[in-house]
Amino acid sequence: MSNSSLTICILTYNRYEHLKRLLRYYQDSEYFFDxxxxxxxxxxxxDKELSFLLDKTGASLKYFPEDxxxxxxxxxxxxxVDTEYAVxxxxxxxxxxxxxxxxxKFLKNHKDFSSAHGIYCSHSSEISNGVKWGVNYPFxxxxxNPDALKRFxxxxxxxxxxxxxxxVHQTKTLKAIWKKTNDHVSDWGWVEIFPSSMSIIxxxxxxxxxxxxxxxxxxxxxFDKKRMDTMFEDSKNDIAILGLTDLFKEMGFEKHLAKKLxxxxxxxxxxxxxxxxxxxSSVILxxxxxxxxxxxxVSEFLKFxxxxxxxxxxxxxxxxxxxxxxxxxxxxxxxxxx
Numbered sequence: 001m002s003n004s005s006l007t008i009c010i011l012t013y014n015r016y017e018h019l020k021r022l023l024r025y026y027q028d029s030e031y032f033f034d035x036x037x038x039x040x041x042x043x044x045x046x047d048k049e050l051s052f053l054l055d056k057t058g059a060s061l062k063y064f065p066e067d068x069x070x071x072x073x074x075x076x077x078x079x080x081v082d083t084e085y086a087v088x089x090x091x092x093x094x095x096x097x098x099x100x101x102x103x104x105k106f107l108k109n110h111k112d113f114s115s116a117h118g119i120y121c122s123h124s125s126e127i128s129n130g131v132k133w134g135v136n137y138p139f140x141x142x143x144x145n146p147d148a149l150k151r152f153x154x155x156x157x158x159x160x161x162x163x164x165x166x167x168v169h170q171t172k173t174l175k176a177i178w179k180k181t182n183d184h185v186s187d188w189g190w191v192e193i194f195p196s197s198m199s200i201i202x203x204x205x206x207x208x209x210x211x212x213x214x215x216x217x218x219x220x221x222x223f224d225k226k227r228m229d230t231m232f233e234d235s236k237n238d239i240a241i242l243g244l245t246d247l248f249k250e251m252g253f254e255k256h257l258a259k260k261l262x263x264x265x266x267x268x269x270x271x272x273x274x275x276x277x278x279x280x281s282s283v284i285l286x287x288x289x290x291x292x293x294x295x296x297x298v299s300e301f302l303k304f305x306x307x308x309x310x311x312x313x314x315x316x317x318x319x320x321x322x323x324x325x326x327x328x329x330x331x332x333x334x335x336x337x338x
Contacts, residue, residue, distance in 0.1 A: 006104050006168065007034040007083045010059075011073070012091040014041045015334045016050060019091045021324040023053035025317065029097050035059035038077040042066045042337075070191050075182035078175045086171040092216035092331075094317050095166070099212035103168040106206055112146075114203025117167035118212030121306050121314070125216075125321040125331075133314070135302040136215055137162055143205040148251055149261060155200045156193065157269035163196040164205045166213060173202060184243030188223070189231030193269075194240050201247055211310040214317050218335065232270060241266070 008026075012019045019037065026035065035057055044063060046054070054061060062080060064073050078086065085104050089095050096118075103116035110116075120136040140162030145151045155163065169177070177198045185194050199205065223231065241262050248258035307314055 005033075005083055006085040006087065006100060007036055007081045007171070008087055008089050008095060008100075009074070009077060009081065010035060010037045010089050010091055011070075012037060012039050012041065013334070014043075014337055015091050016041070016045055016047070017324055017326050017330070018334075020050050020053055021320055021326075022089070022091055022094065023050075023057050023059060024324075025094055025320055026097075027053060027056050028316070033097070033100065034081075034083055036077065036080055037061045038064060038073055040064040040066055040068045040073055069186065070188075071178065071182040071185050071195075075175075075178040078171070078178055081171050081175075083171060085168055086174045087168045088166055088174075090166075090216075093166070094214045096211050096213060096313055098313070099208070099210045100168060102208055102210050103206075103212070106208060107168060107170065110204075110206070112204055113206050114173055115164035115167035115169050115199050116206040116208060117164060118208040118210040119302060119306060120213045120215055121211065121303075122217050123214050123317065123321060125324075125326055131318055131321045132217070133303075133307070133318075134217070135306060138302055140207055142207045143200060145204070148201045148248065149253060149258065151200050151204065152197060153261060153265065155205075156197055156265050157272055162205075162207065163192065164199045165192050165196050167199070167205065169199065173199070177202075180243055180247070184239050185236075186239075187231045187236055189228070189236060190240040194243065197244055198247060201244070201251070211306055211313055214314075216331070232266075237266060 010019070010022065019039075023035075026033075037059055039061060040063075046061075053059070060080065062077060064076070068076075074088070085107065087095060087100065087103075099118045103118065106116045107113060120140070122134040122136045124132040143151050143155055143162070145154065177195045180198060181191070181195045185191055241259060244262050245255055245259045249255045
């Protein structure tokens with residue numbers, strides 16, 4: 001069933017119902033990709049249904065100790081990938097096969113791009129009367145500046161919502177990204193920022209006008225201010241900044257300029273994060289930040305496009321969400337434990 005071009009690396013932890021739901025989606029989607037599952041669950045379990053789905057999809061299940069940190073898990077997990085392209089997928093999300101195919105095709109024809117993805121919608125099966133749908137990252141767009149410093153400045157934190165974390169990459173690039181991430185990141189604060197920054201530094205990022213993914217809405221706030229401060233404490237920031245600075249240096253940029261830029265952008269990000277919940281009223285937010293109002297309009301347009309033009313793809317996911325009745329409590333508890 002594989003076309004030996006793309007591997008989907010599925011990350012899972014204590015969410016076998018989510019995993020089975022995702023595998024069922026790929027079984028029914030006539031996909032042409034390799035599947036590798038990186039499982040660090042506290043209790044490993046393969047029931048009759050999961051065994052059936054592993055057999056039908058040809059997915060390879062790789063186990064890791066429960067205490068394996070995310071970056072290490074990916075760095076080691078990617079060593080099993082031998083296709084030309086690879087992509088990450090959380091067990092509660094869906095990557096759309098047609099979107100993946102277009103991303104791979106684009107990267108094959110544009111070697112100066114390190115990543116490609118498309119439109120992300122969102123789903124939530126936590127509500128009692130069905131499925132709630134939306135559109136993620138309405139301001140997400142391509143990052144095509146030929147200058148790596150300018151691409152980074154545009155991405156972090158100004159356009160962080162369009163990060164290429166779940167975008168398709170060349171496998172050799174993704175392996176290099178996660179090896180370096182594992183060397184320089186030991187906590188959750190930088191675990192998405194660092195690899196996404198590396199991707200942007202190494203090459204341009206393409207946002208395609210195609211339905212690419214549906215992501216589970218996260219209503220659980222895992223990190224309070226105290227935990228955030230710990231994740232971004234100076235010693236951890238210094239190590240991460242050093243890793244990105246060295247990467248810029250390898251690409252011919254002056255080290256001190258790169259370090260200054262990264263530090264400045266991090267301070268902006270932390271400041272924005274600390275003020276995230278200051279304004280409660282949508283009206284006040286729209287008055288103070290008109291861009292948010294425009295973002296809402298763009299989001300509504302994309303929602304119209306997705307649910308009219310891509311209704312068959314959405315319907316397939318919708319039916320799966322209804323058939324696997326995963327409760328709100330299960331979803332929140334799995335995120336807390338992780």
